[in-house]
Amino acid sequence: MTKAERIRQAIQQTKQRHKEQVPVVYELKVNLNSLSKADRKNLIALFSEAKWLYNHIVADIDNRLKYESYKLSEVEVKVGDKFETRPIINLSSQMKQSIVERIQRNLYALHSSKEKGNKVGALKFKREVNSIPLKQYGKTFKFTNEQKTKVKLQGFNKPIRVLGGHQIPEDAEIAKAELVRKASGIYLHVTCYIGKEDFLKVWQNRVNRKQIVKRREWKTFNQAAAIDFKPTGVVLSNGLKIEWKIEETPRLKRLQRTLSCKKKGSRNRQKVKQKVRKEYEHIVNVRQDVVNKVISLLYRYDTLIYQDDNIQAWHKGSFGKSIQTSAVGMIKRGLRDSLRVSTVLIDRFQPTTKTCSRCGNVQSLELSDRVYKCPACGSELDRDLNATYNMLKFVGLDRSEVKPVEHETAVKIFGANPKVLISFVQ
Ligand SMILES: [Zn+2]
Known part of the structure; x- marks a missing residue:
């Protein structure tokens, strides 16, 4: 089998498996206090670098939107009227690649909107990028302990502490995540696939709990x-x-x-x-x-x-x-x-x-x-x-x-x- 065939087969198998499962997203909060000063800075820098990369490509989309863009190690950033060169240090190549894919998706959405007869302009620059896709569990991110309180992010030496990992069931299949910046902190949104039966159990428990509460308090x-x-x-x-x-x-x-x-x-x-x-x-x-x-x-x-x-x-x-x-x-x-x-x-x-x-x-x-x-x-x-x-x-x-x-x-x-x-x- 060639490499391409193996990949295709793996994707097929994953799809088949996911038919029997339910995707659930868990929100974990990054404990910024547990990070060293340098790591904290680098983690926050990911969002600026993502914005620079996004805008760099959008600025000259015909020439810059290509598959190899994930190899870029520096980009042009507009400061006032001039352009400055900024290095991309913290974004891993996989993170860069998902940002390139995101631009492709946005462009595609724009095109199909145009085809429906809507008036659309060009793809716009972003003032802020507040989420970074982390594809492929095990590569871009990985839990390093059983309790799922520590996450190793690609490009960071020390694992990062997160809160809320205990919600994820033990046998859940972790698929991908997104690093999200909000005003209240940085979060990791982890998408997992859990078995339909497990999901129903979790769901039923929740419903039962609610009904007990309801019977007592819910007055119509x-x-x-x-x-x-x-x-x-x-x-x-x-x-x-x-x-x-x-x-x-x-x-x-x-x-x-x-x-x-x-x-x-x-x-x-x-x-x-x-x-x-x-x-x-x-x-x-x-x-x-x-x-x-x-x-x-x-x-x-x-x-x-x-x-x-x-x-x-x-x-x-x-x-x-x-x-x-x-x-x-x-x-x-x-x-x-x-x-x-x-x-x-x-x-x-x-x-x-x-x-x-x-x-x-x-x-x-x-x-x-x-x-x-x-x-x-x-x-x-x-x-x-x-x-x-x-x-x-x-x-x-x-x-x-x-x-x-x-x-x-x-x-x-x-x-x-x-x-x-x-x-x-x-
Ligand atoms: Zn009257």
């Missing part, structure tokens, strides 16, 4: 609710109002001020930038937590009725503002994609705000009018609550008062969260 409300989404919260037709405040923290503001007076390209600027990234990641996590909790409350209703309004239009203004409004989009997506509740969408042009929910009179409201005052029947009602009553009417449902169980559950879910305010409107 057996009723429908209409929801009025606002940029900073929701109002339900039973009067429950949930508002969130996910803002730029004072720390972020301070850091951004500091950043603006640091010299471009300086070491200090890099340090502050890293702190800013970490703070952003924190705020994003806070938002995810709020979103999960709101969805968890809404899931307890049988049916949810809401209007398909244009969130995009809210998306103007500061980062703080946009992160709040984007939470609304995430909640809506969560509801839409869920199989647990049924949702009724009301057309966005339906005048739910302008109509009196008691007599049907229609009048325009200013944004500042918080109360709907009806000149026809004399009723006075909170603006948002009036909108939800109209939604209920639209699908032929009656409104209902908030029940103790709904109140209790809401308090239980959001009680400890200082970013969320629960109140009742009447």
